[in-house]
Amino acid sequence: RKEVEQDPGPFNVPEGATVAFNCTYSNSASQSFFWYRQDCRKEPKLLMSVYSSGNEDGRFTAQLNRASQYISLLIRDSKLSDSATYLCAVSPNNAGNMLTFGGGTRLMVKP
């Protein structure tokens, strides 16, 4: 089993739709969690950190479920500009800042 797994997609959704991605992790001692966005042929850019109580940033909501060992990203009112690959990243412990990345989920928002 991979340490961090994501459904590669693609998720094809119409503009205005709500879409959610999950990311599962195998190490129960994981401490920190992030969602990155990666546009085609570009570098990953931090979208948001994921906090234990869940957090929201505009149309984006991130949640952590420690019992089932997954994080989620919800995008409301999808825009064409949301089309990208979304990478989750997990820090296995709090001794340093090593991240393990999932393979990414591709989102395509259609007009």
Added chain:
Amino acid sequence: NAGVTQTPKFRILKIGQSMTLQCAQDMNHNYMYWYRQDPGMGLKLIYYSVGAGITDKGEVPNGYNVSRSTTEDFPLRLELAAPSQTSVYFCASSYEHSNQPQHFGDGTRLSIL
């Protein structure tokens, strides 16, 4: 706001050639990382450094070497380029605490022919 700067952006090498990918950051981050990303795949850690003079292997270190003589710079060297090293290489940096995200350079696209 330079952030993490990588050079070159593109390079084509012949099998057996060597080259150094440069990475510099101006955010005074202690931690720096090198990843490779193959088409349609996630990021794999090659090497990382927790401070000047300290480096360690990541998941896929074979065929690469690094050095960290200053806080700012973290070059990645390919000694004998092989076709399997064709990839996009990303350098990243961060503060040391695990709740701090990594910041990426815009990548070096390397083809070995």
